[in-house]
Amino acid sequence: MKKIEAIIRKTRFEDVKQALLKADIEWFSYYDVRGEGKLRQARIYRGVMYDTSCIERVLLNIVVRDKNVERTIEAVQHAACTGEIGDGRIFVIPVEDAIRIRTGERGDIALYNAEQEK
Numbered sequence: 547m548k549k550i551e552a553i554i555r556k557t558r559f560e561d562v563k564q565a566l567l568k569a570d571i572e573w574f575s576y577y578d579v580r581g582e583g584k585l586r587q588a589r590i591y592r593g594v595m596y597d598t599s600c601i602e603r604v605l606l607n608i609v610v611r612d613k614n615v616e617r618t619i620e621a622v623q624h625a626a627c628t629g630e631i632g633d634g635r636i637f638v639i640p641v642e643d644a645i646r647i648r649t650g651e652r653g654d655i656a657l658y659n660a661e662q663e664k
Contacts, residue, residue: 565625
């Protein structure tokens with residue numbers, strides 16, 4: 547099992563969500579986060595100057611079976627990409643175990659229902 551953390555632009559969240567659902571990744575959590583980028587500049591929008599060093603993004607947490615890692619990464623990468631600086635990052639982290647609280651099932655079966663196995 548792997549945990550995939552993706553930090554993406556807020557404007558690309560709906561596209562990424564749809565891409566994950568299309569890739570049969572049905573469960574994930576997400577949070578609004580802020581971070582510091584290495585690009586430091588001020589932008590002017592309608593006559594008002596904004597500091598862009600503090601960047602608002604969305605952090606996705608997705609735990610998947612090993613067989614679903616590459617398609618999850620591809621779905622996020624293709625849907626989140628604008629081709630501009632600041633598109634985000636994807637991190638892949640090993641997961642040692644998962645436990646379904648309701649039934650006590652352990653391992654990758656705890657991620658999805660057995661009857662939904664494809």
